[in-house]
Amino acid sequence: MMIKAVVFDLDGTLLNTLEALSYCMSLTMEHFGLKKIDKEHTRYFVGEGARKFVDRSLIYNGDKELKLANEAYKVYDEIFARDCLKDVKPYDGIMELLSDLKNLDIKTVVLSNKSQSGVEKNIHTIIGEGVFDFIYGERPGIPKKPDPTALNLIIKELGFSKDEILYVGDTATDMKTALGAGVTSIGVLWGFRDENELRENKADYIVKSPCEILEIIKEYKALS
Incomplete structure (x- = not known):
């Protein structure tokens, strides 16, 4: 055929889009006083939608129960809407x-x-x-x-x-x-x-x- x-x-x-994804999630984590998400971690945290990306980033930062998840989703959405085209x-x-x-x-x-x-x-x-x-x-x-x-x-x-x-x-x-x-x-x-x-x-x-x-x-x- x-x-x-x-x-x-x-x-x-x-x-x-690796730079943009890493940048947007790093700003999201910093909003909560957490560590940035570098590009190497971003490679493996993405691929299954924004919520999974946020969840994995929070778990990486020690929030294993995802207590910050709902608020973090909103923050990420706002940042991503603004900066998703970075580089x-x-x-x-x-x-x-x-x-x-x-x-x-x-x-x-x-x-x-x-x-x-x-x-x-x-x-x-x-x-x-x-x-x-x-x-x-x-x-x-x-x-x-x-x-x-x-x-x-x-x-x-x-x-x-x-x-x-x-x-x-x-x-x-x-x-x-x-x-x-x-x-x-x-x-x-x-x-x-x-x-x-x-x-x-x-x-x-x-x-x-x-x-x-x-x-x-x-x-x-x-x-x-």
Whole structure:
């Protein structure tokens, strides 16, 4: 089958948001007199939505019972709304890949555990409007990744079969999401996690640069 759509994770896949995430959470923790969250810890605290990020940061700071959680969520939301674009940029080769996919008439979608407004702000400001066919962030009543519900909804909306879709991400959460939905997964090595995590979570492909994704798509075309 030919590939007709590519679904991308956002953080660590399309955009390098590590500085912004670390900065916003550090300001949140400092609001409560707690330690900053450096970029190395941020790599492993993110990936399952803002609330999990806040929870893990509080636990790291000793609040194991999450007594500050509700207030911290509100503080983080305010800071993130203001500073979520700090030093954010596309990874090398991403803009070229998106252009190539458009030229091949391949649909592109973003699926993130970030808030819908946060995803749209990042994509529209850094990458541009009208680049993606659909943008899916956190939505009421739809469980976050790695639950495959959102990805299955995207597949239904696209109207393609599952073997015509690639899912691209950088974490175990992403690989589990693809596996749960029954689509082919591509794990990227330029993001927040390492190769071992991607292999342990059954990535179908692992790539070192965005141009390799295009080569995979061309292989599918040659075999069709």
